[in-house]
Amino acid sequence: MIHVVGIGLDGAEGLTRSVLALIAEAKMLAGGDRHLGYFPQYGEKSLVIKNFSADLNKIKQIHQTLGSGEIIVVLASGDPLYFGLGRLLLEKFSAVQLKFHPHVSSIQLAFNCLKMPWQDATIISAHGRANDLLKQALQKGAEKLAILTDGQNHPGAIANLCLSLGLTTTYQAWVCENLGAENERIQPFDLSSLAPLTAGNFASLNVVVLVKQKPENNPIDPKQLPIFGIADHYFASFKDRPGMITKQAIRVQILAALALRPRQIIWDIGAGTGSVAIESARLCPQGKIFAIEKTSAGQQLIEQNCQRFQVENVALVAGPAPEFLSDLPTPDRIFIGGNGGQLMPILQACGERLQRDGLVVMAIASLEHLSLALGWFKQQQWQVKVQQVQISQSVKFAELTRFDPLNPIYLLTAARNSMGHS
Structure with a gap:
């Protein structure tokens, strides 16, 4: 069995006892550098996932050598099946070989930090993707959006996209950084003040939340x-x-x-x-x-x-x-x-x-x-x-x-x- 464990920026402290027990008995512990950094004691029993295709093949080879009752644990961010590693694992292994243990996703954390219901939100990943879906959602006037970012599609770039579309409405933006960690930071922005900022102005782990503003009924100064x-x-x-x-x-x-x-x-x-x-x-x-x-x-x-x-x-x-x-x-x-x-x-x-x-x-x-x-x-x-x-x-x-x-x-x-x- 391969156990896929979601983990947040609070590290091992945020995991349940049962999940920690699985990690303790794992034949191999795999994950990104950040994930494995929470468990330095595993040393040679750990595998850093950098090249997804090659490293998932290594996991598959080790999986084939497992004896009865032996397990592999793969660490992934948040909910592994939500824009995460889970999709790639399901392509490489059959569903019966995998068991998922989700953590709170960054989107959940963002809306809860903002104290804002999110069942009506449009969720879009701009991480390693083109912005076409985001553009369509903005042009359709989505009331509430949460966007997973990356180095190119960073908060300032997202604000620039909003402004360049000539939308008939405007959005209030929040940039939510390092969610769940001690250095968590939530900042509100209007789009014009967010647009000039670069990726270097924010932590690499951030989520952008956009909420459409109601048009003002006040007369416009001619x-x-x-x-x-x-x-x-x-x-x-x-x-x-x-x-x-x-x-x-x-x-x-x-x-x-x-x-x-x-x-x-x-x-x-x-x-x-x-x-x-x-x-x-x-x-x-x-x-x-x-x-x-x-x-x-x-x-x-x-x-x-x-x-x-x-x-x-x-x-x-x-x-x-x-x-x-x-x-x-x-x-x-x-x-x-x-x-x-x-x-x-x-x-x-x-x-x-x-x-x-x-x-x-x-x-x-x-x-x-x-x-x-x-x-x-x-x-x-x-x-x-x-x-x-x-x-x-x-x-x-x-x-x-x-x-x-x-x-x-x-x-x-x-x-x-x-x-x-x-």
């Missing part, structure tokens, strides 16, 4: 904002779909295509979070913007964002298009960001109501909707131009930077007469 192109994180967004916002890089293209002028009436159909409507309102303070949104979640976000940005010239139209368009003032500009499966009726209603020299701008994600829209405008003999907007943004991965693409869109601009004025 002096903090650019005139044009507001960063996504300023907008309150959908909790379950934080990435479902017209991204800043795409939004500025839409606003340019709308060619806004003072005192215009603007419809934003399928307004979502209201980001395009609010940017339009700030650019045209004497105009009037109607944000048409059928979902209750979107309606709440539009109202919340209008309060945050202190815009008073956005009117929420709580209902679906085209039904709720008939009573609105005649528009000079129409932006269609979402159509709720009613693309053709919406285009028909827009064509009937738009000012003679007005513009329709559409952000289209699918070829099918692009084809339908082009067919309708061609039938109506409108002037149309289409841009494919495909943008990639730099994202930090450990010490490196690579480009991460946003979903491409087709930006369609249509008018009844010549496009020269736009």
Whole structure:
């Protein structure tokens, strides 16, 4: 039998009597340098595991020579089956040859030190791995994350990744070092103060915990904002779909295509979070913007964002298009960001109501909707131009930077007469 014993930074003191008895009778004691350092008395009976493949083969060879009742003990960090040595042992030995004795994992220790329930946490190992899973979890807006780090994917690198993704939410970070040892240290950070730090600023054994912060409902000081192109994180967004916002890089293209002028009436159909409507309102303070949104979640976000940005010239139209368009003032500009499966009726209603020299701008994600829209405008003999907007943004991965693409869109601009004025 091979007994796989989880051990913490408190060493032998943290093990039960029964586990210590197993170690005492072991034919061989195997583990990392740190693990074996707790049992210096074993001398030649110990095997330091450095090269996993070669050293596990040595354990297998010794295992084959064991007599009846003789055992091998392998020491591993925390819970051996939790991102640990247990997986490799199960590949090398049959399950009946192994018995596991788990210790408290570093993740358990981290959340208990923070006095924070963790049954809802997303656990990710960045130890010796690419950061793709972490990036996906952050983009999906995970409420609570615990990350096992390494020398490359250290706490500062993780903070840099968070900041480079342009998230619509922010996270409070804690770096938990040497958990369970006498020199244990827990430090809170905001991401901007954590990002400049290097691996050398922390003990090699650390866990990073990230907890999503609730967006502040306080109004935003207009002096903090650019005139044009507001960063996504300023907008309150959908909790379950934080990435479902017209991204800043795409939004500025839409606003340019709308060619806004003072005192215009603007419809934003399928307004979502209201980001395009609010940017339009700030650019045209004497105009009037109607944000048409059928979902209750979107309606709440539009109202919340209008309060945050202190815009008073956005009117929420709580209902679906085209039904709720008939009573609105005649528009000079129409932006269609979402159509709720009613693309053709919406285009028909827009064509009937738009000012003679007005513009329709559409952000289209699918070829099918692009084809339908082009067919309708061609039938109506409108002037149309289409841009494919495909943008990639730099994202930090450990010490490196690579480009991460946003979903491409087709930006369609249509008018009844010549496009020269736009």
